[in-house]
Amino acid sequence: MEEGLGNHKEDRVGWTALQLEEEKQGGGSDGRSFRRILRLFFACMVAGGIQYGWALQLSLLSPYSQTLGISHSYVSLTWICGPIAGFVVQPIVGYYSDRCTMKMGRRRPFILAGCLVICISVMLIGFSADIGRRIGDTKEHCSTYTGPRWSAAMVYIVGFWFLDFANNTVQGPARAMMADLSSAGRHGPNVGQSIFSLWMAIGSVVGYLSGANGKWHEWFPSLKTAACCDACANLKGAFFTAVVLIAISMTVTIYLADEEPLDKDAVDTSSSGGGGCAVFIDLFKSLKNLPPAMYKVLVVTAVTWLSWFPFIQYNTDWMGREIYHGDPQGTAAKADVYNAGVREGAIGLLFCSLALGFTSFVVPRLCRKLTSKVVWAVSNFMVFVLMAAMLVIGIVSMKGYRPSLAVGLTGPDPTLKSLALAVFALIGIPQAVLFSVPWAVASEVTAEEGGGQGLAIGVLNIAIVVPQLVISLTVGPIDGAFNMGNTPALCIGGAFAFICGVLALIWLPKTRGMSNNAVAVAGGH
Template sequence: MQKPRLRFGQIWNLCFGFFGIQIGFGLQNANTSRIFQTLGADVDKLAILWIAAPLTGMLVQPIIGHMSDKTWGPLGRRRPYFLAGALLSTAALLFMPSAPVLWLAAGTLWVMDASINVTMEPFRAFVGDLLPEEQRTTGFATQSFFIGAGAVFASALPWMLSHWLHVANTAPAGVTPPSVRIAYYVGGVCLLLAVLWTIASSKEYSPEEAARFASPVDPTAVHAARRSPSFYLKGGGLCLALGALVTLAVRAFALGKEVYVLGGLIALFGLAQLAAGSLRAAGRGAGGLTEVVDDLFAMPKVMRQLAVVQFFTWFGLFAMWIYTTAAVTSFHYGVHDTASKAYNEGADWVGVLFAVYNGVGALSAFALPALAARIGRRQAHALALTLGALGLASFMLIRDPQMLWAPMIGVGIAWASILSAPYSILSGAAPAAKMGVYMGIFNIFIVTPQLLAATLLGLMLKTFFAGQPIWALAVGGASLGLAALAVLAVADDADPARAKRAVA
């Protein structure tokens, strides 16, 4: 039985919460490095301070996805998580810009990112839950529009407050400027109201309705292939050993302490496998942890192929988010003093540049599905990623900061595609009853490259590029180029454009 098609107004309402979510992410992406530098962080320490964002996403999203797949109550399946995450995110946004010391700001980033992830992951599954296959590209494109619109507003908000309302954008050393603080307060309120709108204006299918809409193959796809206890115990032991070797290498070769994080992540994956193996050996293999680990190893082939694309994509994006402020203020404005007028003008301009790429992303959101319908989802995504790669790489070639808006057009087109194409492809390959957990597991392939970037980029800049952050943007551009090549290897058998060509 096919799900009924939704009117555009209904799709608009179920995606509107992403406007608020992205206001939170937009403020975080454009201003976190600024806040950290204001509170005394060195440039080569920025990446490790940002590690909260991907690490919390890696831990939170698969768990929340698994839980939301199995939840049903007065608010439905996904909406209870929307509400809880929005309340916590708003509280973190209100506090972070007033943090008096660096460690407290970094801790608040952990809380903020975990809370936003609690809200965001079920939103991805929400579209897959409610829309039929032929409307999912439109649904994810609508999410991309709201993500772009929210990020435009958030990224430009400090600049607008400073230049339109004459709110001060400088402050004494060690104090976040008033324009940034007020932007966070406004953003927190907007996030909460936008998510409440989606909760109030959308309804979910009951478990009985969802079962009627599930395709005939779904019941056999619901249960992942169960690995034996010995499979997990051996794999977990190998990962623990590898994590220990990485830790020893840090000591033996005097590597940066950030590399400890890499060893810890490998060991953490080993512990998860050991726990799953032990539970299965004890006859308790039906728990959430074991199911999530089973699902991870039994993921669809398309998902494994997309993992490579996501790795290079998000490594490049994280390099941009961490280092654009430091790169533009040092390379284009020639300043390093975070309390100076020139530094804060440059930091405000980065907010405008982020608004440009997000604005282009919002405008491109509805054009890319039409392009994908014509040439295929893989080809359209590869083209968009290539434009993003050229945009980031060109930061080294443009010396006038006022012209940096031009490469952000390419980044914006890539951003619109990144937020829609992979999810559209994945939603056609994942079983309906596992949509939440697979969307959560898919996030692992987003956050793992971010964790590697947070671990290695600072060390790379210090070792190979004399600590110059502009080179991080060049590395980010190269990474997006590799993602463009990798997407062409994805077997997107459910692509509607491919089906049309086959009929023709």
């Protein structure tokens, strides 16, 4: 989920011709400085395109998979590819992008290849119902058929896996390239990574707006087919825009990110005999030499993510089921209600992203005043309260509800819907802490003990992908065993959030600052 283990301290690539020209001309004017920062800003545009696709994936794909026949209890299993991709792809891609000697530069070849695979993957997902119909699914019209479509589900899963692997292929080199370009210029890595985070915020906001839009099938009626009705056509339309935005942002980034080819003689091949596997060998060797405090940071990080993944996987599904009383595998009317809830959930995630963006400016100051451990602990207690609120809202919404007595598209209770949206918005506050403070604490601990930042990134990545794998394998079956919708998953998340808040107060070392390197790796998925 985070970047690979490349060492970028000696990187001096990109922008050289531009810098030399400016130095010859005096190179210190405000106008030239503004042009440099503007070029750096647009060179990072691909981050916004990728995040747009991530937002669609997070808000739409869990609900959509259920319309293909994948039961609610098995939806979490489709997300196994996330931790696998984060653990395997990013370190290997980071390793080889550090050593790439192509004329395009070190990072751009991986960005280009990854974006092309993303475009193919989202088209596979968007057209999975149509492809499934062609290769063996029912010929009955989607407006009347509510059963499973297993061929479409297989196409969807293949596209989903390729999408996750491609996203990880692009994200690491794109962030590393920003570190390269900003370090080679006069801005510093913190400026480059701040621009990267800004593009991620822009991509999230626009992506959730697109996911909440229910008019794609009206604007482009040709998206609807016998196998793909309104909700499917809306997803298809949103993913079409993702292809367009990714293609545009990738082109702008590749054109403006003027990387210099890496000299083959400058590549250190002394430790590369094991290829990409050397990354994992070095990573697991480093686990034996961790500073004592780092083990506590790892445990608290792992428990933190155990509390978050149930929300990440089921947020819009919760809105569609518990608040709107819809059913993705029910009658046409029930499916329409469910899809309306999913779109409302995407609006809630938009509010979440806005709250996250505003809070990100405050988190460093809070850490300096209260210490990072207190901020981390308070954020987890806040997650516990918000997940408890989701449980209460869901229970109240479902209390006395009888599907047989429900009348068409009456919609949810307005008060409960408003409360649900408020919870989505407020959870963006602790999410800002999630995306920054753990990396800050790990960075400071390793720095104080003489460790490297690569160590902090690589080891913390394990503490993220392992909890995601655990949640993906267990939460869905637990939901199915109790047959209570998303209630068991939220209970699990809330319990881990409370435990993590206590552990953070007891175990974490007292740290106040947030180093540039820590801020640089904040964010992402």
